[in-house]
Amino acid sequence: QQQVKQSPQSLIVQKGGISIINCAYENTAFDYFPWYQQFPGKGPALLIAIRPDVSEKKEGRFTISFNKSAKQFSLHIMDSQPGDSATYFCAASIGGTYKYIFGTGTRLKVLA
């Protein structure tokens, strides 16, 4: 019940296309859902985050869509660029604590 399931494991998108990464959870106590971006040789860095009181949050080309009833959330990268090529992790936590449960990651490659 503590798992966060992430898909797909890898994704290849053409430049300018839309990248979509999905996550699902079971524990309804989760109330904070961040997405982290990791480049090779670097640590993960916070990209965007959402709380379950909203269904969507947009920051530039990055959007989180949240479906509370389905217990799913997704990251959409619009107009994907080669510089977006990285590994993306979704995560969930309870009560604003930092004890994140991370998804298994999605390796995104954007072709020039």
Added chain:
Amino acid sequence: DAGVIQSPRHEVTEMGQEVTLRCKPISGHNSLFWYRQTMMRGLELLIYFNNNVPIDDSGMPEDRFSAKMPNASFSTLKIQPSEPRDSAVYFCASGGSGGSPLHFGNGTRLTVT
């Protein structure tokens, strides 16, 4: 802000040797975390500290692993004795209060031969 600083960046050691990984969190952050990343298991939380006190070490895999935080600006993760299956990237992360983002260091890549 120099970010979370980890050392060494790479460590190669032989099975049975002691390994010590070091972390300097961001100044003012009162929470510190050690994670392990592998292809098979992804990002695993090993232990976290709040105000230098270990709060949850349930992720520490075995007694061979130990972590300390003697003060607010320094933490160590020690593996003694090391085994080949400990090979992974170990990340330190720190966070402030009030739900501020978790900041990761650039990790230590550990190889145990």
